[in-house]
Amino acid sequence: MVELPPLSPQYVLGLAALLVLAVDTLSPGDRKDGLLAAIAAAGTLTATGLAVWFAWAGTGSDALTAFEGALVVDDLALFFTVLVGSVAALVVVASYDYVREHAHAAEYYALVLLATTGMSALAAANSLATVFVALELVSIPSYVLVGFLKSNKDSVEASMKYFLVGALSSAVMLYGLSLVYGATGSLALPEVAAAASEQSLGGVFGVGVLMVLGGFLFKTASVPFHFWAPEAYEGAPAPISAFLSSASKAAGFAAAFRVFTVAFPLDAVASTVNWALVLAVLAAVTMTLGNFAAARQEAVKRMLAYSSIGHAGYVLIGLAALAGDADGLVLGASMMHLFAYGFMNTGAFLFVALAEHWGVGETFEDYEGLGRRAPVASLAMTVFVFSLAGLPVGAGFLSKYFLFASAVDAGFVWLVAIALVNSALSLYFYSRVVTSLWGESERDFDIRSRPAGLYAAVVAAGVVTVLLLVAFDPVADTAVSAATALLG
Amino acid sequence: MLIEALLAVTFLSAVAVLAAPEKWAAKLAAALSLLPLAGSLLLYSRYDGAGNALLQSGTPAFETTRQWISFGEYALQWHVGLDGVSLPLVALTAVMTTLAVVTAWNYIDDRRSEFYALLLFTEASLFGVFAALDFFVWFVFWEFVLVPLYLLVAVWGGPRRSYAAIKFFVYTNVASLVLFVGFMLVVFASPVESFDLAAVAAAVRGDELTTFYGLAPDTVTTIAFFALFFGFAVKTALVPFHTWLPDAYTEAPTPVTLVLAGVVTKMGTYSLLRFNVTMFPETTREFAPLLGALAVVTVLYGSFVAVSQQDLKRIVAYTSIPSMGFVLLGLVTYTTYGLSGATFQMVSHGVLIGLLFLAVGAIERSTDTRMVDKLSGVASEMPVTASLFVAGAFGYMGLPLMSGFAAEFFIFTGSFQAAYANAALITAVAMFGIVVIAGYLLWTMQRVLFGPYAVDTDAAVADPARSALAPGVALVLLAIGLGVAPDVFMGMIQDSINAILGGGV
Numbered sequence: 004m005v006e007l008p009p010l011s012p013q014y015v016l017g018l019a020a021l022l023v024l025a026v027d028t029l030s031p032g033d034r035k036d037g038l039l040a041a042i043a044a045a046g047t048l049t050a051t052g053l054a055v056w057f058a059w060a061g062t063g064s065d066a067l068t069a070f071e072g073a074l075v076v077d078d079l080a081l082f083f084t085v086l087v088g089s090v091a092a093l094v095v096v097a098s099y100d101y102v103r104e105h106a107h108a109a110e111y112y113a114l115v116l117l118a119t120t121g122m123s124a125l126a127a128a129n130s131l132a133t134v135f136v137a138l139e140l141v142s143i144p145s146y147v148l149v150g151f152l153k154s155n156k157d158s159v160e161a162s163m164k165y166f167l168v169g170a171l172s173s174a175v176m177l178y179g180l181s182l183v184y185g186a187t188g189s190l191a192l193p194e195v196a197a198a199a200s201e202q203s204l205g206g207v208f209g210v211g212v213l214m215v216l217g218g219f220l221f222k223t224a225s226v227p228f229h230f231w232a233p234e235a236y237e238g239a240p241a242p243i244s245a246f247l248s249s250a251s252k253a254a255g256f257a258a259a260f261r262v263f264t265v266a267f268p269l270d271a272v273a274s275t276v277n278w279a280l281v282l283a284v285l286a287a288v289t290m291t292l293g294n295f296a297a298a299r300q301e302a303v304k305r306m307l308a309y310s311s312i313g314h315a316g317y318v319l320i321g322l323a324a325l326a327g328d329a330d331g332l333v334l335g336a337s338m339m340h341l342f343a344y345g346f347m348n349t350g351a352f353l354f355v356a357l358a359e360h361w362g363v364g365e366t367f368e369d370y371e372g373l374g375r376r377a378p379v380a381s382l383a384m385t386v387f388v389f390s391l392a393g394l395p396v397g398a399g400f401l402s403k404y405f406l407f408a409s410a411v412d413a414g415f416v417w418l419v420a421i422a423l424v425n426s427a428l429s430l431y432f433y434s435r436v437v438t439s440l441w442g443e444s445e446r447d448f449d450i451r452s453r454p455a456g457l458y459a460a461v462v463a464a465g466v467v468t469v470l471l472l473v474a475f476d477p478v479a480d481t482a483v484s485a486a487t488a489l490l491g
Numbered sequence: 492m493l494i495e496a497l498l499a500v501t502f503l504s505a506v507a508v509l510a511a512p513e514k515w516a517a518k519l520a521a522a523l524s525l526l527p528l529a530g531s532l533l534l535y536s537r538y539d540g541a542g543n544a545l546l547q548s549g550t551p552a553f554e555t556t557r558q559w560i561s562f563g564e565y566a567l568q569w570h571v572g573l574d575g576v577s578l579p580l581v582a583l584t585a586v587m588t589t590l591a592v593v594t595a596w597n598y599i600d601d602r603r604s605e606f607y608a609l610l611l612f613t614e615a616s617l618f619g620v621f622a623a624l625d626f627f628v629w630f631v632f633w634e635f636v637l638v639p640l641y642l643l644v645a646v647w648g649g650p651r652r653s654y655a656a657i658k659f660f661v662y663t664n665v666a667s668l669v670l671f672v673g674f675m676l677v678v679f680a681s682p683v684e685s686f687d688l689a690a691v692a693a694a695v696r697g698d699e700l701t702t703f704y705g706l707a708p709d710t711v712t713t714i715a716f717f718a719l720f721f722g723f724a725v726k727t728a729l730v731p732f733h734t735w736l737p738d739a740y741t742e743a744p745t746p747v748t749l750v751l752a753g754v755v756t757k758m759g760t761y762s763l764l765r766f767n768v769t770m771f772p773e774t775t776r777e778f779a780p781l782l783g784a785l786a787v788v789t790v791l792y793g794s795f796v797a798v799s800q801q802d803l804k805r806i807v808a809y810t811s812i813p814s815m816g817f818v819l820l821g822l823v824t825y826t827t828y829g830l831s832g833a834t835f836q837m838v839s840h841g842v843l844i845g846l847l848f849l850a851v852g853a854i855e856r857s858t859d860t861r862m863v864d865k866l867s868g869v870a871s872e873m874p875v876t877a878s879l880f881v882a883g884a885f886g887y888m889g890l891p892l893m894s895g896f897a898a899e900f901f902i903f904t905g906s907f908q909a910a911y912a913n914a915a916l917i918t919a920v921a922m923f924g925i926v927v928i929a930g931y932l933l934w935t936m937q938r939v940l941f942g943p944y945a946v947d948t949d950a951a952v953a954d955p956a957r958s959a960l961a962p963g964v965a966l967v968l969l970a971i972g973l974g975v976a977p978d979v980f981m982g983m984i985q986d987s988i989n990a991i992l993g994g995g996v
Contacts (some may be wrong), residue, residue: 332563375646378605389638394664395631396638405562411679412563416704427668434660441645442653472631476560483563 009057009067009076012050012084013123016091019046020116027109036103040456043095043112047119051088054081054123058481066488068129072191075129078485082338083126083257090250090345091119093464097353098242099456100360111151114144115246122254131180131190131215131266134258138176138222141251142169149239149247161238168231172221179214182207183266192266200271209276212267216278219262222255224248225315226289233296236308241356244304245349248311253341256318260334264489269325279326286323287421290316294425298432302365304355306432307348310391313425314344317403320410320418327413331487336405338482343390343398343471350464351387354380357457361450367435372444380458381440383465388433390468393426398471398478405479493537493553494571494622497530497581501615509608517596520607524589527614531585534578538983543990544574544624545692545769551624552578559627566685570625575987576834577621579980580754580761583841584621586969587753588614590962594849595746597856597959599647606647609639613750620758626674626686630667633762636755637663640747648742655735655742662735666725673718674766679703680711692770716774719766720782727759727815730789740808745852748804752811752848753841760818760837764830768822769991779823779911786823787917789816790924798931803854803861806935807847810887813924814840820921821902824914829905830988832898835981839886839894839973846883846966850876853955853963854939858946863935868944872952877940879963884936886970888929894973897981899925 008014023042026035057063058081066077095115102108121140128134146169150162184190186208187198199208217228224232236244269279293313300306321337357380363369374381390397393404403426407419471478504523511519540552551572560567573581591610599606616639619632637660645656678686680703681694694700700708721732728736736756740748768775775782793812800806814836821833853876854869855861870877886893889900906918946952954960973979 330563336562374642375602378602385638385642394637395634400631400634401560408565408675409563423668423672427665430664434657434664437641438645438653438657441642441656476558479560479562 007053008069009062010069010074010127012054012057012088013120013127015046015050015053016088016116016120016123019043020113020120022046023109023113023116034108036099036108039109039112040095040099040102043116044092046116047088047092047095050119050123051085051092054084054088057081058085063485064488072193073130073133074124074127076127077488078481079257079261079338079489080123080127082342082481082485083253084123086253086342086345087119087122087126087250089467090246090253090349091115093349093353093460094242094246094250096463097245097356097457097460098240100454101240101242101356101457105151107151111148114148118144118148118246119250122250125254126257128258128261129192129265131183131192131195131262134262135177135180138218138255138258139173141222141254142173145247145251148243149235151240151243155238157238158240159238161235165231165235168221168228172218172228175214176218179211179218182211183215186211192262195266196268196271199267199275204275206275208272212272212276212278213281215262216281219255219259220285223252223259223315223318224312225319226285226292226312229289229293229312229315232312233305233308236311237302237304241304241352241359244308245352245356248308248352249345249349252311252315253345256337256341259322260338260486261489263322264325264334277326279323282319283323283326283415283418286316286319287418288316289313289319290422290425294428298428300432301367303358303367303370303436304352304365306436307351307355310429310432311348313429314340314348314391316425317406317422320406320415320422323418324410324413324415327415331483331490333406333409333413334486334489335479335483336402336409338486339475339478340402340406342478342482343402343468346464346467346471347387347390347397347399350383350461350468351391353457353461353464354384354387357454357461360452360454360457361448363448367439370436370439371442372446373448374440376448376450380461383461384440385437386465386468388436392430392433395472397468398475399468401472401475492555493530493534494573494618495555497527497534498615498618498622500530501527501611501618505608505611505615508611509604511604513603516603516607520592520611521589521596524592524611524614527618528585528589531582534573535582538573538578540574542574543769543987544572544577545689545765546990554624564684567627568625568685568687569628570687571622571628572624573622575983575985576761576764578983579834579838580621580757581618583757583838584614584617584754587750587841587845590845590965591746591749593958593962594749594852595744597955598744598746598852601647606643609643610746610750613639613643617754617758621761624688626678626688626691629688630671633758634667636758640751640755643747644739644743647744647747649744650742651738652742655738659735659739662725662732666722666732670719670722673715673722676703676711676718677715680706680708688765695770696772712771712774716767716771716778720763723759723763723767725759727756727763727818728812729785729815729819730792730812733789733793733812736812737805737808740811740848741802741804745848748848748852749845752808753845756811756815757837757841760815760822760833763819763822764834768825768830772825772991775823776825776911779825779909780913780917782823783820783906783909783911783914783917786816786820787921789813789819790921791927794924794927794931798927801863803851803863803866803935803939804848806863806931807844807851810847810928810932811840811844813928814844814887816924817899817902817921820906820918823911824905824909825992826905826908827985827988827992828901829909830991831981831984832901832903832905834984834988835894835977836898836902838980839898839970842966842970842973843883843886843895846879846886846963846970849963849966850880850883853959854880856955857950857952859948859950860946863938866939866946868940868942869946869952870940871944873954875954875960876963879960879967880940881936882967882970884932886974887932889925892971892974894970894977897974897977
């Protein structure tokens with residue numbers, strides 16, 4: 004049997020993107036949405052399947068490096084490749100009905116695939132240079148996708164804002180990287196750590212680390228680089244909002260986890276810059292700000308956008324708690340939460356896409372009584388938001404529980420107390436969705452068309468969210484062993 | 492694997508009903524609901540465990556343990572099993588669901604597939620709650636119950652259904668959060684590295700708790716005890732945590748009320764016994780006077796508020812509250828009689844309250860009103876329905892040879908014997924509640940059922956179809972059967988209770 008190269012998932016994703024463009028170039032005139040969507044879906048599913056297989060076969064347990072260590076395939080990389088691949092597959096399937104109504108279908112799918120390639124490369128990036136390149140490969144298609152509805156003012160404005168904030172934070176991060184390079188003389192993550200632990204590096208290095216952190220905070224929509232997120236998520240086509248708030252955020256965290264544990268391990272750099280303390284404060288602020296803002300929203304999509312910021316705050320606990328009695332648990336729990344979040348949050352945004360498709364409206368009131376007309380999709384949405392709130396109807400319950408419990412274990416009771424209050428608050432705005440869906444209203448919805456792709460994606464996300472509750476063990480196992488390996 | 496089979500059959504029945512065409516849903520659901528009913532009877536016939544599922548770890552009947560998720564040093568297990576306390580409630584769940592499904596034939600015309608599917612989903616979740624022996628399994632099922640019930644009230648309920656559903660949901664969810672934190676506190680403060688209820692119970696009873704974040708073991712125990720108590724008190728609807736109950740019961744359609752009143756409140760009392768009484772015997776004894784007083788307040792407050800109600804359904808809803816007070820009274824006695832009586836009362840109350848709600852539902856459908864002042868002499872036109880109401884009411888008043896008598900007799904006997912201070916006084920005051928209950932039930936019957944017929948309605952007032960009355964007749968037979976031969980359940984209940992008490996009366 005021929006041995007597949009370890010970066011096969013990334014290759015498949017990139018090739019699928021090129022194939023979509025090639026097919027479109029060969030016959031530019033015709034509409035062939037079905038074929039393009041099929042290629043894109045096959046590409047993402049194959050990549051996901053390969054990553055699952057690699058993880059299963061143990062490829063990740065002794066990490067393989069490629070390109071002189073610039074990329075590494077370990078459990079962490081495979082874990083996040085599975086995550087972003089699955090989300091991308093859901094988004095591609097859901098986009099079918101959406102894109103059919105617009106021009107440039109091929110470009111749309113190609114951009115989604117390229118961004119996914121970037122995300123999985125980001126998870127595998129083992130050098131500050133590849134981190135930056137992969138980050139830009141994620142960002143640039145994202146700017147375009149947010150502005151995909153180019154005749155829609157909100158979409159264009161969102162894209163503009165996203166691009167400006169993105170360009171600024173890229174610049175900040177790049178400057179930070181150059182400072183780190185200047186101080187340590189290396190871009191490879193392990194060598195940076197070696198240099199940092201051998202000698203006491205000065206303030207230049209510390210500033211560099213904080214600027215790199217800024218780049219990641221932007222990508223994960225965390226305070227203080229979160230301003231773009233609600234606008235971008237609201238203005239973008241709903242499947243793209245799902246993509247950005249789940250996959251892009253997860254990929255950003257994947258790289259952050261690797262960079263901060265491998266290149267800037269806390270015991271080596273804490274004397275220069277105690278990033279864990281910074282992150283603990285930012286985690287508390289991020290989740291509080293996100294949840295309180297979400298509670299004040301009237302539009303469902305904006306509520307989800309702000310609550311997405313809140314969830315970034317929960318995940319940051321994973322990095323912040325490394326300052327405590329660190330083992331792989333709390334970092335692994337953050338990864339698990341991102342995994343569960345990938346499905347339930349994508350599903351929730353896709354449900355919003357479904358509502359947009361039907362022209363239902365944006366606010367909670369507009370959703371009133373929708374459950375009677377579209378029970379299956381509404382039931383799935385009920386599962387998503389309850390799971391996001393942390394009720395045990397979906398995997399969100401377990402992932403949140405593991406995250407909070409392991410943070411308590413690491414000695415961060417105060418952070419968990421804040422998270423618990425936030426989590427209780429989030430029940431309020433999440434259950435508002437459910438109340439609207441199943442509430443009393445005699446409004447008649449015009450739900451004649453049942454967009455097959457969108458429906459399939461919503462139901463699939465719902466089924467996975469529930470099934471993960473039962474079959475969480477492999478996720479937990481992989482996440483904890485990946486995190487433990489990362490911490491060395 | 493019998494419990495897993497029961498759960499699987501019930502869940503699959505729910506899915507089958509959901510997938511079935513609308514016009515078959517009602518009959519199919521009834522037929523399928525017989526499977527779990529038969530299953531629970533099978534469990535009953537094959538039950539031979541004499542132990543308490545928590546305290547004699549290793550011996551609950553039909554036990555299975557499987558690794559579920561491991562996380563660090565902590566292990567989550569799929570662990571289920573039944574004992575003499577949970578098996579009667581599993582049987583009650585199966586009976587009440589089948590009767591609710593049959594009752595729904597006459598009440599639900601709208602979106603039937605979904606309705607019956609949710610009802611069966613509730614049943615499966617309730618089975619899970621009663622059978623779970625690992626905290627996580629238990630909690631997942633505990634919250635699972637909420638979602639279908641929320642939808643059942645919110646979609647098929649009365650005019651104020653949305654308000655009632657949200658109130659129910661928010662109340663019980665806050666309660667769940669508090670009890671979750673309380674239980675975690677005990678687990679983290681104990682050397683136990685799993686969430687297995689038996690292991691945690693053994694650790695707490697064996698004084699193995701350690702200081703946790705500066706809290707002394709005693710403080711941890713007390714905080715956890717009251718966190719759990721609060722969670723269960725809301726579900727049980729003890730005063731002052733009862734305000735969700737009248738709204739939810741009144742707004743829910745009759746078949747759902749049957750399940751809500753008949754079984755769901757028993758989740759709270761069952762868990763009080765399973766967690767508070769079993770795991771924290773010392774703390775229960777220490778706070779017994781306080782909790783006994785709370786029971787008395789619940790009994791008296793519930794029955795006096797019921798007196799002032801005009802709405803027949805609200806009267807019955809409030810009638811449910813004092814009964815839960817009696818259960819609490821029995822639980823804090825820490826005697827065989829008290830605990831067994833309380834457990835028996837859970838089953839008995841489910842049967843009797845179901846009977847009353849059925850009769851009220853039938854009267855409302857026939858006369859278009861629930862207001863006591865608009866009804867009079869209904870018995871002359873609806874003799875069978877009236878008889879059901881009378882049977883339910885007499886059972887409630889504790890008529891000998893009906894299930895309520897056996898339950899309350901045991902509770903009061905146990906309560907008089909209880910060792911805590913002023914137990915006899917507290918019991919005597921609580922017993923006064925029976926007089927109030929009997930008083931207003933008789934008064935209600937007098938006004939609604941008897942006297943000259945005078946109901947202002949255009950509809951022809953008559954007994955509903957046989958299929959609507961059959962569940963009521965079945966409940967009367969059950970109430971009498973349990974009253975004449977309480978030993979059907981009492982024997983197995985007492986065996987398990989004796990294990991909690993450490994053997995012997």
